[in-house]
Amino acid sequence: HQERLKRHATQPAATRDGHPVAILANLSLAEEASGAFALGAEGVGLFRTEMLFLERAVPPSEDEQFELYRAVLQAAGDRPITLRLLDSGGDKPLPYLRLPLESNPFLGQRAVRWYAQHSDIIRTQIRAALRASAQGGHLRMMVPMVSEASELAWVRQLLEEEARQLQVPAPPLGAMIEVPAAALSLGALAQHADFFCVGSNDLVQYLFAADRNLPAVARPEFAWHPVTLRLLDGIVRAARAAQRPVSICGEMAARPELLPLLVGLGFDALSVAPSAILDLKHAVGTLEASACEDLAMQALACARAQDVEALFRPSSARQP
Numbered sequence: 001h002q003e004r005l006k007r008h009a010t011q012p013a014a015t016r017d018g019h020p021v022a023i024l025a026n027l028s029l030a031e032e033a034s035g036a037f038a039l040g041a042e043g044v045g046l047f048r049t050e051m052l053f054l055e056r057a058v059p060p061s062e063d064e065q066f067e068l069y070r071a072v073l074q075a076a077g078d079r080p081i082t083l084r085l086l087d088s089g090g091d092k093p094l095p096y097l098r099l100p101l102e103s104n105p106f107l108g109q110r111a112v113r114w115y116a117q118h119s120d121i122i123r124t125q126i127r128a129a130l131r132a133s134a135q136g137g138h139l140r141m142m143v144p145m146v147s148e149a150s151e152l153a154w155v156r157q158l159l160e161e162e163a164r165q166l167q168v169p170a171p172p173l174g175a176m177i178e179v180p181a182a183a184l185s186l187g188a189l190a191q192h193a194d195f196f197c198v199g200s201n202d203l204v205q206y207l208f209a210a211d212r213n214l215p216a217v218a219r220p221e222f223a224w225h226p227v228t229l230r231l232l233d234g235i236v237r238a239a240r241a242a243q244r245p246v247s248i249c250g251e252m253a254a255r256p257e258l259l260p261l262l263v264g265l266g267f268d269a270l271s272v273a274p275s276a277i278l279d280l281k282h283a284v285g286t287l288e289a290s291a292c293e294d295l296a297m298q299a300l301a302c303a304r305a306q307d308v309e310a311l312f313r314p315s316s317a318r319q320p
């Protein structure tokens with residue numbers, strides 16, 4: 001463990017044949033940052049900002065947010081921090097938004113869908129982040145729950161307005177790809193997005209119409225189901241065509257058995273819980289990129305999830 005730590009803490013992850021695959025951290029607290037970097041995180045691929053907004057009667061002030069974002073950016077030094085704009089709704093309702101009760105919150109006014117209605121909240125968040133980034137660090141921002149280009153264009157305009165007012169440069173803006181409609185329209189989204197990040201938890205949930213928190217319907221094999229792989233392959237190809245980098249976060253990015261598939265599909269970066277970073281960086285170094293590509297091609301040609309599983313877990317091939 002100590003030896004791995006030494007080797008991977010400072011080196012960027014790459015396959016044996018030299019193909020880089022950045023391993024980034026998913027964080028929700030500033031205090032987690034230095035630990036993640038000590039474990040070798042090459043940046044933060046997903047900084048979930050909800051924590052600060054939950055369980056309170058009014059939203060956090062601009063200054064309170066500024067302090068948090070500045071702390072993360074400072075801890076990161078030159079490493080990129082991808083700050084996700086507020087992703088509330090779904091299973092994370094905020095009382096002060098005063099949204100009507102919904103019978104299907106995951107299909108309701110989640111994240112970017114309420115931004116225009118409460119633009120003060122999102123404007124404050126953007127201002128706090130821009131002010132923090134003016135103090136140093138490498139900030140990127142991304143928008144959750146995007147389903148069409150107009151939503152992203154709206155955020156882009158707000159971001160540019162605020163950057164102009166504060167006289168700071170606007171950071172790169174990305175779209176989370178976690179709604180199938182977005183996954184099928186990357187070309188249009190690329191007009192307003194500098195990068196893409198697949199939110200695999202939600203993408204799989206919406207693809208199979210299966211609540212991600214309900215084990216009775218959310219089956220583990222959805223992660224490697226040929227339908228999921230085909231959608232991921234289309235996302236990576238469209239991102240390539242638009243010359244936009246694409247990463248993947250969500251639980252499946254941290255599953256070691258899926259790593260060769262994700263590398264083979266061509267993701268530029270994987271963002272995972274800090275506890276998974278060291279093993280994942282080590283595992284990337286054992287892979288051969290061309291073999292991963294062959295495996296992904298074979299997986300894409302499969303008809304059933306169990307056929308894909310037999311490729312990466314040969315012992316499962318005995319199952320009927």
Ligand code: PEP
Pocket residue numbers: 046048087178198199200201202203249250251
């Ligand atoms: C996801 O949907 O995969 C994701 C990373 O975002 P969250 O889990 O916070 O919805």
Ligand code: MG
Pocket residue numbers: 144178199201202
């Ligand atoms: Mg999500």
